[in-house]
Amino acid sequence: MSAPLLSARGVGKRFGGRVACHDVSFDLWRGEVLGIVGESGSGKTTLLNCLAGRLLPDSGSVTYETKSAGSVDVHRLSEARRRLLARTEWGFVNQDAREGLRMGVSAGANIGERLMAVGARHYGEIRGQAADWMTRVEIDVERLDDRPNTYSGGMRQRLQIARNLVSNPRLVFMDEPTGGLDVSVQARLLDLLRGLVEGLHLSVVLVTHDLGVARLLTHRLMVMQGGTVVEQGLTDQVLDDPQHPYTQMLVASILPV
Amino acid sequence: MPDTTIQDTSPQDGAYNYGYLDEQTKRMIRRAILKAVAVPGYQVPFGGREMPLPYGWGTGGIQVTAAIIGREDTLKVIDQGADDTTNAVSIRRFFARVAQVATTTHTAEATIIQTRHRVPETPLTDGQILVFQVPIPEPLRMLEPRETETRTLHALSEYGVMQVSLYESIARHGRIAKTYNYPVMVNGRYIMSPSPIPKFDNPKLDRSPALQLYGAGREKRIYAVPPHTPVKSLDFDDHPFEIETWTESCALCGSTESFLDEMIVDDTGKRLFVCSDTDYCESRR
């Protein structure tokens, strides 16, 4: 018997009178990468924050299948359990790496934090794992003791990914992980992400406005407009044969590339 | 720093209650103390009063002492281990006047010891109360500036960030370089700032038979370690907590076990090491 890893049912959120997202439902399976695409203001980031337990939806529910404690309603967990989940079984990659990193401490401390948060108390082992993860995200181990404010944008983003993956999460939320980076830096990061996601059999919910990123990384797509999902399906199908006029417009607008 | 002496607050002039604070304020501080004792290491907010001296001169400690002191008490006040600094003398005189208590410089004779920056070398005993003056009560403050977030971290025992700071110290210096205000875990539950005492004094906090009360005047927080409570200095398995050691012994009493201050004694830069705890040192000579 197998249950979806993450299930959303009728998730909705308003800010004041404005609908940010409305009646969103989907299932995410192990090893699956789901893309949420749409323009800015489409509600995709609000939805992501609701899914990750960072925002309380006004309606609907989000269910997550934990490693050992069965399925849980993300928003009915105690704050303590939700935060524990967020730093063990989940990851969250921010568009702005500065929001996801501690800029005042070394790369090693950034990567080691999750290990220490769950009780690791051997400096040498923590450092060893941090060094290992530096290599896996293609950062020179020589930079282990440097602070992220001496890193380039692309390196910071890779460090943020390592900081999340060190705890072996099963589910990673990503908010425009390649946004704001140069095209060549983006390409390298996308390659790295694709390798990690496949190699670690990660499940990912990825928010992006960039259909190229969606094409490269995701298996399935949800297209959002004005807070509602207007189309969803396998990524190739949605991008090659868009049915909804809004999706057609999005796809047409990147054709020249 | 300005030379600060406490204003004349003689109770004979009728302006002040016994122990300087009014009874209502004392009761409020006592309630905070009881709560602090019941939840070791937890910072209890209290509605502090303005005291007749500026913050940084021990207003938090003075309010705690004022709330617990009685005529039968014998008070000792130390500043960096010494009984004779301006600050220690002022506080001692203040309580002699407003609470009519006996004062002493001998650790063993005191029932209440108010301190800044040291724990006496002479082991404390049942029934003694050690009152610490605390400048910054929040041990996570330097790592997490948001008060709401530090409160959540304490509530949920989420202390990874504290360990991160120790990791960083080793990465930078090859060892945990923190020598003062070294963070401790109280009763396996709350991380606490022991106030700016040298880490040399941390082991004295562990399972001490004395009651430890910590008062922060500016931030209006009181916390406590009841007698015989476990207090563990944070560390790593492969970088265990260690206290300072000296190759020298005290030039005055010959002690090899006490916390030593370094002094330059002449123009040629000749250095001497002497006990920071003056009462301990004198008792050995």
Ligand SMILES: [Zn+2]
């Ligand atoms: Zn001595």
